[in-house]
Amino acid sequence: MNKTDDTDLISRFNSGEVSAFEELVLKYQDKIYTLCRYMLRNIHDAEDAAQDVFFKAYRNLKDFKPEASFYTWLYRIGINTCHDYRRKSFSASSFLQSLSGGITSPSDQSLFDTTPERLHELKETRKSIEFALAQMPEKLRAVIVLREIEELTYEEIAEVLNSSIGTVKSRISRAREMLREILIKKI
Amino acid sequence: MKCRSARKMMSALIDGELRPAEKESLTRHIQDCGDCRKLHHEMLAVHDLFTAAGQHKAPQGFSKKVMAELRTERKSYSETFA
Numbered sequence A: 001m002n003k004t005d006d007t008d009l010i011s012r013f014n015s016g017e018v019s020a021f022e023e024l025v026l027k028y029q030d031k032i033y034t035l036c037r038y039m040l041r042n043i044h045d046a047e048d049a050a051q052d053v054f055f056k057a058y059r060n061l062k063d064f065k066p067e068a069s070f071y072t073w074l075y076r077i078g079i080n081t082c083h084d085y086r087r088k089s090f091s092a093s094s095f096l097q098s099l100s101g102g103i104t105s106p107s108d109q110s111l112f113d114t115t116p117e118r119l120h121e122l123k124e125t126r127k128s129i130e131f132a133l134a135q136m137p138e139k140l141r142a143v144i145v146l147r148e149i150e151e152l153t154y155e156e157i158a159e160v161l162n163s164s165i166g167t168v169k170s171r172i173s174r175a176r177e178m179l180r181e182i183l184i185k186k187i
Numbered sequence B: 001m002k003c004r005s006a007r008k009m010m011s012a013l014i015d016g017e018l019r020p021a022e023k024e025s026l027t028r029h030i031q032d033c034g035d036c037r038k039l040h041h042e043m044l045a046v047h048d049l050f051t052a053a054g055q056h057k058a059p060q061g062f063s064k065k066v067m068a069e070l071r072t073e074r075k076s077y078s079e080t081f082a
């Protein structure tokens, strides 16, 4: 993730060029949407949450400190937004959807260009991951999604969560132990 | 190296977050110890599962929706405070 490009886009945005913000959305939309999908499980909540992340970023971008990385700042908004969504919208519909294992939808863009066998395999894999993540405490879910799915380093994750590298390291380790317990029986 | 410390470091090995000396002694322990080797394999299997699951793509028209919403917001803001 290129910090110079982001800094440039942010200063263009802050000097009134709104289209610079659209470039930031395009650059990070897949990552943020992915984060929300794995954190929330419910597809509709995930899309709403991902949109909210960018609304919040838009409103607060003028307060963003250029010495930090834009993407770790954005991920922090993402984690906090997902936290709020889980608290307020554990609605009947999302509960029912999670019971039926609603991880993939027919409109999933990422599933378009693939064979039926691969598609089935991918759906099953994602279902297992979703099933396991849903059973984990939120703090462990956040670190493992940031590490395994978003592929951030320990240092970047510490920056996102505003915690120490030591804490991140031990949480990831605990998350993996737990995932192993849940998933190895299924593989 | 004892199994207890090997267990603690195993996750960081998968993430490439160990110092070279730590990596070397842990790798050697894994080669020599059946229990830790099994644990390492299982952790790698979980890691591979995540790699296979991969990233999603944002729904089509996502950025357009976001920008349209922001434009409405700015418009109603300037109408209210102009």
Ligand SMILES: [Zn+2]
Residues within 6 Å of the ligand: B002, B003, B006, B029, B033, B034, B035, B036, B037
């Ligand atoms: Zn051992």
